[in-house]
Amino acid sequence: MARTPSVVVFDVNETLSDMTPIAERFTEIGAPEHLAKTWFAVLADGALRTLLNEVQLDRDLDAAVEHVLSGFMDLPVHPDVPDGARALRAAGFRLVTLSNGSTRVAERLLTRAGIRQAFEVLLSVEDAGSWKPARDAYEYAARTCGTDPAEMLLVAVHPWDIDGAARAGMSTAWLNRGGTPYPGHFTRPEHTAPTLNELSDELAG
The missing domain is CATH 3.40.50.1000 (HAD superfamily/HAD-like)
Known part of the structure; x- marks a missing residue:
């Protein structure tokens, strides 16, 4: 019981x-949306940088990380x-x-x-x-x-x-x-x- x-x-x-808006931010920076789920499991800034560093982005890495993280305050x-x-x-x-x-x-x-x-x-x-x-x-x-x-x-x-x-x-x-x-x-x-x-x-x- x-x-x-x-x-x-x-x-x-x-x-x-x-977290849907965060997944959308991954696609906005040119990263695959499925990476969002991988990152959700840890939610560490360092892990985000590692994930994004492995893909071709439409902006530099620092700007991409900032774009994703800034979305958390408006979820x-x-x-x-x-x-x-x-x-x-x-x-x-x-x-x-x-x-x-x-x-x-x-x-x-x-x-x-x-x-x-x-x-x-x-x-x-x-x-x-x-x-x-x-x-x-x-x-x-x-x-x-x-x-x-x-x-x-x-x-x-x-x-x-x-x-x-x-x-x-x-x-x-x-x-x-x-x-x-x-x-x-x-x-x-x-x-x-x-x-x-x-x-x-x-x-x-």
Whole structure:
């Protein structure tokens, strides 16, 4: 039986934010759009430079990197996120984020969506000393929230994030936005839903 958490921990990139505009920026600089997915998995400036350095761009590398990164400050959330987050907060869950990206991006994203007040704290692995899916990243979130990983549920679209959180002792929920099969080599999630609205109905019910 799935555990009942008190804290819901959200991944940010692709889970809350719609990254489609970033993928479009890859094509705008002359890079293949599929490279965006590769980079989304790590979201490190150095990795972006390495990826773009391997392709023929329509501008110099520094300008290309700046064009892609500047798009993060204007990303929208997925349409289901505002109502889903508000429903979870109204049901009494504490909401936090844990991102491999910066808290500045998460702050702007949630503020623009009108739901920043629903989130207790915005966390980044920059302060954890380890990137997800390392155990230390999830344990950092638990320490910061003053609770045990067993009292937390990670919500993410990335199976590798689900796997890392489960190994750290958290409950997990996979948002299957793409309608794809869950990879068998990762720890399976305790909850699966196509949207945050449906997940919030399940958790709050």
